[in-house]
Amino acid sequence: MAKLKIALDGPAGSGKSTAAKRVAELLGYAYLDTGAMYRAAALAALRADVSLTDAAQAEAVVARSRIELRWTGGETRVWLDGEEVTAEIRRPEAAQAASYVSTIPGVRAILVARQREFAAAGGVVMEGRDIGTVVLPGADLKVFLTASAEIRARRRADELAARGVPIDFAEMKRDVVARDRRDAERAASPLAAAPDAIILDTTAMEAEEVARLIVLLAREKERKAEAR
Numbered sequence: 110m111a112k113l114k115i116a117l118d119g120p121a122g123s124g125k126s127t128a129a130k131r132v133a134e135l136l137g138y139a140y141l142d143t144g145a146m147y148r149a150a151a152l153a154a155l156r157a158d159v160s161l162t163d164a165a166q167a168e169a170v171v172a173r174s175r176i177e178l179r180w181t182g183g184e185t186r187v188w189l190d191g192e193e194v195t196a197e198i199r200r201p202e203a204a205q206a207a208s209y210v211s212t213i214p215g216v217r218a219i220l221v222a223r224q225r226e227f228a229a230a231g232g233v234v235m236e237g238r239d240i241g242t243v244v245l246p247g248a249d250l251k252v253f254l255t256a257s258a259e260i261r262a263r264r265r266a267d268e269l270a271a272r273g274v275p276i277d278f279a280e281m282k283r284d285v286v287a288r289d290r291r292d293a294e295r296a297a298s299p300l301a302a303a304p305d306a307i308i309l310d311t312t313a314m315e316a317e318e319v320a321r322l323i324v325l326l327a328r329e330k331e332r333k334a335e336a337r
């Protein structure tokens with residue numbers, strides 16, 4: 110079978126991560142969570158004590174940081190300069206910090222180059238905010254997931270609660286909305302659906318339904334690619 114490049118984009122809580130992992134599993138593809146890279150980059154900047162709005166310094170820190178991701182079929186485990194930071198990057202502070210460092214074009218350039226390398230051989234599901242628009246504009250299948258802010262905040266809250274991180278739902282919702290705004294309004298590769306992306310509103314969908322639908326679309330693309 111043809112090995113596709115699949116781009117899955119959307120805001121926080123749209124169901125992207127759950128869908129992307131499940132799609133990768135069902136298709137036997139590799140999976141890359143690009144948000145985890147931005148979170149690790151943000152952590153590197155925080156640890157180096159550089160201001161998240163100091164573009165040059167943050168870029169220099171990220172350039173010399175070793176960020177490693179390993180997906181073993183359950184969760185993405187992440188190492189920063191040899192130290193495991195899997196739990197730390199999932200904290201709300203890391204998410205907020207990531208949405209700041211990800212506005213820095215130099216930081217994006219470094220991470221995008223690594224992401225393209227990962228996708229080079231095909232057979233990948235990559236999730237993020239700009240995969241279909243910037244990282245892999247030639248992706249074989251692009252899906253942009255959306256959902257209401259309410260349900261997205263609820264999903265994020267449940268996810269964190271499952272990890273034992275205490276949360277305040279009202280604050281979580283404000284956080285989600287603020288982060289969306291920053292992600293969508295930034296000048297460098299804002300969160301946006303590619304013109305050729307399929308837009309899927311997951312508000313009333315179960316995670317498994319979303320994944321199955323994407324797999325169906327991917328199988329069709331694989332068949333077409335084979336026939337060429």
Ligand code: DC
Pocket residue numbers: 121143144145147148204207208211236237238239240288292
């Ligand atoms: O998907 P996530 O919540 O783990 O992403 C964390 C932050 O990283 C998010 O606020 C925006 C940023 N990000 C990005 O700018 N581009 C990507 N491809 C992925 C994430």
